[in-house]
Structure formats: structure tokens, C-alpha cells
Amino acid sequence: MPVAEQKKRLADPAVRRELVAAEAKMKPRDNTFQGGGAATTDPRKPDYSNLFALKGVDWDDPTVDQLAKARGQHPVEVMIDLSLANENQVYVQPLVNETPDDVLGILKHPRTLATFSDSGAHVCQEMGSSLQTHLLSYWVRKRGAFTLEEAVKKLTHDNATAWEMNDRGLLREGYKADVVLFEEDRIRPQLPTVETDLPGGARRLVQKAEGIRATLVNGAVAFENGEATGAYAGSVLKGKLAS
Numbered sequence: 001m002p003v004a005e006q007k008k009r010l011a012d013p014a015v016r017r018e019l020v021a022a023e024a025k026m027k028p029r030d031n032t033f034q035g036g037g038a039a040t041t042d043p044r045k046p047d048y049s050n051l052f053a054l055k056g057v058d059w060d061d062p063t064v065d066q067l068a069k070a071r072g073q074h075p076v077e078v079m080i081d082l083s084l085a086n087e088n089q090v091y092v093q094p095l096v097n098e099t100p101d102d103v104l105g106i107l108k109h110p111r112t113l114a115t116f117s118d119s120g121a122h123v124c125q126e127m128g129s130s131l132q133t134h135l136l137s138y139w140v141r142k143r144g145a146f147t148l149e150e151a152v153k154k155l156t157h158d159n160a161t162a163w164e165m166n167d168r169g170l171l172r173e174g175y176k177a178d179v180v181l182f183e184e185d186r187i188r189p190q191l192p193t194v195e196t197d198l199p200g201g202a203r204r205l206v207q208k209a210e211g212i213r214a215t216l217v218n219g220a221v222a223f224e225n226g227e228a229t230g231a232y233a234g235s236v237l238k239g240k241l242a243s
Helices: 003-010 013-024 064-071 075-085 100-108 131-142 148-155 157-162
Strands: 179-182 193-195 204-206 212-217 220-224
Touching: 003 013, 003 075, 013 075, 064 075, 100 131, 131 148, 148 157
Parallel strands: none
Antiparallel strands: 179 212, 193 204, 212 220
16 A cells, blocks of 8 residues: 555554454564574564664664553554654664673674675665674764774774785775775764665665765775765675685
């Protein structure tokens, strides 16, 4: 249905009661991999205490369970109301390593690489491009868990070294001039937005950043103040195992 019709239906008390009743019949969440827990397309009843209504990017968002208790509503109705108020409302459900302290323990391990890629496989469900700016804004600036130098090394040198890209990851003569120029006190991810720019009008999540002045690829300025310059100096990278 068109969005306007969806909103009209979701505001109908009868439809809301039907959705609440349907939720009661959903299978419980199964945390075992064999049972289709974290990685599954089989709908499961959410753990509302681990389902966050995204309001910012600082890991202090309320859970749907907290909002339901505060409002005296069923969690399904809370999500309906939030989505009616903002059709771009995003919900975050950590699937593994669900607490910040667990994540910090992993990040502190000397063999951990701070990187992420799903090769664009699930762009309508999650957006991982904020990992680097989150590390710099949350773990460095807000929590003080790493120095700026430690975090930059994690995001550059450590990853390049692990994949044996020996001409990247450092500002050094003879290395590829891939450089990100950012403001230490401003860099942070923006809230993700829902865009409909895929073939057929399909949706995807897009998440940009604040505080990045310029991105240089092979010495050419590819982005300046968040806008593409039209310079495409990059190339496909292949590690030794793929060559």
C-alpha cells in the first residue's frame, strides 16, 4: 500500500488489536544458531528489552520495553506510534555482543580488527559504514577508552597490515595517498536515513558523517565537506590471496 494508506490502517484500533494478537502467536527468540536465532529470516518475537528506538548516535537510546512501560502500552503499539510519528524511525536490535562492555572487551584484544563489511548484502536492514566514526566519537571522545592515536591506528595501519596491503595504512613516502581529514572534536556518525534510490524504488539505509573535511583517494580529493567532487582516482584492491 502507499505510505498514506499504511498510516491510515495502522491508526485503526481494529488493525492495531489484530497486530498485537498476531505478535502473541509468534515463536519465541531462539539464541542457538542451529535453531535460527540471530541469523534467520523466520520471524521471531522480539526481545523488546534489546530493541532500541534510535533517537541519536551515542548509544543512549530507549528500548521499546522502557517506552512501553512508561506509556502503559503494548510494545507493538509503541512501535506503531513511533513509526506513525516518523516514517523514517529506525530500530536497532543488537544480535551478538549486545552490551557496550562486551564490545569494549573485544575491541581491546590485540588481535581484533576494527572493520566491517557485508558487501552491501543487507542494505535495507543495517548500515555498517558508521563503525569508524562511531569508534572515534563514542569510544575515543565520549568514553575515553582509546586515545585518538590508538583508534586511528586500528582503523588504518592494523587493517592494511592484516590484509597485506603493504603500501597503505601509513602517511609515508611511497605509500598510496589515501587520507581522511577530519575534525577531532566534531567527527561523529549522523542518524541513518531511508532512501528509495535502488532499482525499482527499493529502499536502503544511508548513513553519513559529520566533521569530515575531505577524503583523498590516491592523492585526489574524492569528497569535500561530505560532497562528492567527481574525482575517481581509486582502483579495485586485491590482497595476495585474491591475486
